[in-house]
Amino acid sequence: MSLNDFQRTNAGGPDALYQLPQANSHTYSPTDTPAKKVVVQSLALSRLPGAMRSMGWHTAAALMQRWFDSPAWAMPEAWKERKTQPDPLTLKPAQCDESIVKMEWAMGYERCRKAVDEAESLLTNPNGIERLKDLLKRSGWMGYGVRKLGSNLMSSLQMDVVSQVNFTRFGSTWATLDDMYGALGIAVLKVGVVGEAFTEVNPVTKQVRYLFHIEQVGFFIRDHYDFNGLQYLGTWTEDRVLTKAETAFTLSLHGQVVLRLKEGPFAAVTNGDFRDYRDKTGKGGDFIIYSDVLWRKSGQVIDLGEWV
Structure with missing residues (x-):
């Protein structure tokens, strides 16, 4: 089923747009004037990508559209933990997207630019160096000769396995409502890193130093696109998400409104609504996000310390 055209429908069955079960009427009297009756129409959940596009949230819309267009699949919670994540190279195409999120887009946001600077500073911290040594050992380097690691032709998924040495997190629940917030949270x-390991011998002491010359540094985003757990995802119309100030006018997360903000469908949305959609339609597939790679030239030489 393609949901790209977002046509209205009241039809039943798995091919119908899933209507959020939040339509109701509510009588209120904001002042001493006679009470008025407000009818809140239910919003088709699958209209959310269209609302995102109308706000200019094109990356967030593309990610959500992929979810709607995919066969039903729920990501195991274990996949979200570092120690129990699957090997990236074993992911099936349906479980992974490498085409939607671009680092050029992400670098348009200050919080990502700060994360890139922070991640680069973590290359030489103890965890980063230990990870690099482990990757070199896995590649077959025994602590002598020269060993190349990585290539600037690698995708982010490949780099995650071969030469990824550290990471940082960015974003916040309280961040500005924008395309990045809608896409990644x-x-x-x-x-x-891409470079080569080598040794250097002190001519006087004969002590061996184990070094790594970084030729290029690569940055990429990895995230999970799923609707597990309990999370409020905003109050939506067909055109946009309400601002935080506007959301304060709602009495609950289930469509009871004390101020008529807009004609037409209107609803608060939670993770549970997407899970219900998946159960009722057979559509809605979770996936792992990999961006492309942002490359920067380097030249830095890292002292790997003792080699054991």
């Missing part, structure tokens, strides 16, 4: 920014 709180996400992980990873940093990897």
Whole structure:
């Protein structure tokens, strides 16, 4: 089923647009004037990508549209934990998207630019160096000769396995409502390296130093697109999400409104609404997000310390 045209329908069955079960009428009297009756129409959940596009949230809309267009699949919670994540190279195309999120787009937001600077600073912290040494050992370097690691032809998914050395998180529940907030919320920014390991012997002491020359540094975003858990995702119309100030006018998360803000469909949305959609339509597939790679030239030489 394609949901791109967002046609209205009252038809039943899995091919119908899923109407949020929040339509009701509510009588209120904001002042001493006679009470008025407000009818709140239910909003078709699958109209949300259209509302995002009308706000200029094109990346967020594309991610959500992919979810709607995919066969039903719920991501296991274990996939979201570092120790129990699947090997990226084993992911099926339906479980992973590498085409929608672009680092050029992400770098248009200050919170991502700050994350990139922070991630670069983590290359030489103890965790980063230990991770790099582990990757070199896995690649077959025994602590002598020269060993190349990584390539600037790698995708972010490949870099995550071969030469990713550290990461940081960015984003906040309280961040500005914008395309990045709608697309990623709180996400992980990873940093990897391309270069070569080599040794250097002190001519006087004969002590061996184990070094790594960084030729290029790569930055990429990894995130999960799923609707697990309990989370309020905003109050939506067909055209936009309400601002935080406007949302304060609602009495609850279930469509009872004390101020008529707009004619037409209107609803508060939670993660549970997407899970209900998946159960009733057989559509709605979670997936892992990998951005492309932002490359920066380097030249830095890292002292790997002792080699054991």
